[in-house]
Amino acid sequence: MPSPPEPLSADSTSPPAATRRTGLTTIFLAFSKIGLTAFGGGMSGWMMRDFVRERRWIDEADFLNGLALSQSFPGTNVVNLAIWIGNRLRGGAGATAAVAGLLGPSLFAAVAILAVFDLLTHLKATHQVLAGVGAAAIGLSLEMALKAARRSATSAFSIAVIAAVFAAVCLFRLPLPLVVAVAAPISIVVAYRRKREG
Amino acid sequence: MDVQTFLRLLAVFVPLSLLSVGGGQAVVADIHRQVVAGLGWMTDGQFVDLFAVSRMAPGPGSLLASLVGWRVSGWSGAVIASLAFFGPSSLVFFALAHFWTVHPRSRLMQAVEEGLAPVSAGLMLATIFVLLASADGGILAWAVALVSTLALVTNRAGPFALLGLGAAVFLVLG
Numbered sequence: 001m002p003s004p005p006e007p008l009s010a011d012s013t014s015p016p017a018a019t020r021r022t023g024l025t026t027i028f029l030a031f032s033k034i035g036l037t038a039f040g041g042g043m044s045g046w047m048m049r050d051f052v053r054e055r056r057w058i059d060e061a062d063f064l065n066g067l068a069l070s071q072s073f074p075g076t077n078v079v080n081l082a083i084w085i086g087n088r089l090r091g092g093a094g095a096t097a098a099v100a101g102l103l104g105p106s107l108f109a110a111v112a113i114l115a116v117f118d119l120l121t122h123l124k125a126t127h128q129v130l131a132g133v134g135a136a137a138i139g140l141s142l143e144m145a146l147k148a149a150r151r152s153a154t155s156a157f158s159i160a161v162i163a164a165v166f167a168a169v170c171l172f173r174l175p176l177p178l179v180v181a182v183a184a185p186i187s188i189v190v191a192y193r194r195k196r197e198g
Numbered sequence: 199m200d201v202q203t204f205l206r207l208l209a210v211f212v213p214l215s216l217l218s219v220g221g222g223q224a225v226v227a228d229i230h231r232q233v234v235a236g237l238g239w240m241t242d243g244q245f246v247d248l249f250a251v252s253r254m255a256p257g258p259g260s261l262l263a264s265l266v267g268w269r270v271s272g273w274s275g276a277v278i279a280s281l282a283f284f285g286p287s288s289l290v291f292f293a294l295a296h297f298w299t300v301h302p303r304s305r306l307m308q309a310v311e312e313g314l315a316p317v318s319a320g321l322m323l324a325t326i327f328v329l330l331a332s333a334d335g336g337i338l339a340w341a342v343a344l345v346s347t348l349a350l351v352t353n354r355a356g357p358f359a360l361l362g363l364g365a366a367v368f369l370v371l372g
Contacts, residue, residue, distance in 0.1 A: 075218060129368065134339070138333065145223070145322035162320040
């Protein structure tokens with residue numbers, strides 16, 4: 001959808017490629033498209049192709065920086081990434097339009113699919129399909145978890161943190177807030193010290 | 199929707215929003231613990247069904263939170279759960295995006311990034327374990343999950359094809 005011509009942006013954080021202020025509707029629709037077409041966990045790849053290479057809303061280094069932060073801070077990675085890009089384009093309003101576009105239409109789609117399965121709930125096949133998709137989906141998550149583990153296992157200490165968090169949640173069944181409240185500060189302090197020494 | 203359900207949805211998802219370091223997948227194990235064992239809103243099988251739909255549907259897998267809300271209390275539940283799960287972390291990340299533009303690559307920010315990464319990885323691995331332990335199909339579920347992982351790691355198949363394949367395997371053998 002073409003945005004109406006607007007005056008040059010005075011915002012110094014916009015990427016050089018974006019010479020005009022991008023319309024909020026344009027942002028909403030662009031993120032809706034990502035939300036509705038990117039299946040199965042590869043969404044950040046789609047976002048990179050669309051927003052960096054095609055629309056040139058953000059340069060690649062800035063995108064990757066945002067991606068790294070999105071992955072390590074609380075929140076859904078692609079939602080955080082949408083905030084990063086929307087904020088670059090139009091500040092808070094842009095971030096809001098991006099998140100609404102990413103989540104709104106795909107929420108309707110997800111509920112529609114769930115409603116269809118509910119209608120078919122008396123069929124044995126329905127449960128088999130969902131159980132099969134669920135098992136494969138767990139496999140997709142495992143691939144992501146293994147990548148995250150490999151990327152973060154940079155020292156004996158960080159490997160110990162991974163193992164301790166896993167054991168605390170799975171084996172000792174400790175509540176998540178407790179686990180994060182203990183593990184996160186310790187891990188951050190150790191990383192900070194290592195930075196200062198290194 | 200009654201006020202009590204409304205407050206319970208907030209009590210489940212607002213804290214988890216702020217604790218979902220490294221993404222929504224990190225807290226699936228704890229969502230499961232609370233809504234199945236804690237609140238008794240659904241069975242193990244129903245939870246894994248929602249997880250399956252959240253991964254099969256377009257959009258981020260974290261829409262699982264919205265689907266839990268929908269299951270518990272229809273559209274109002276879906277909206278409340280979505281705002282509760284996506285809102286708080288989004289506000290924090292928006293503040294961070296601003297801070298980062300002012301202080302790019304500060305040592306503190308790098309340490310936070312590096313320090314949170316292994317915590318997030320541990321949580322994601324825990325989620326896999328909890329989900330597989332509660333999945334219908336026992337050994338078949340483990341096998342499909344591991345084969346899917348292997349196929350992705352070795353670039354043998356795309357995610358969507360694997361979801362279809364999982365459904366086919368369960369239809370034939372399940």
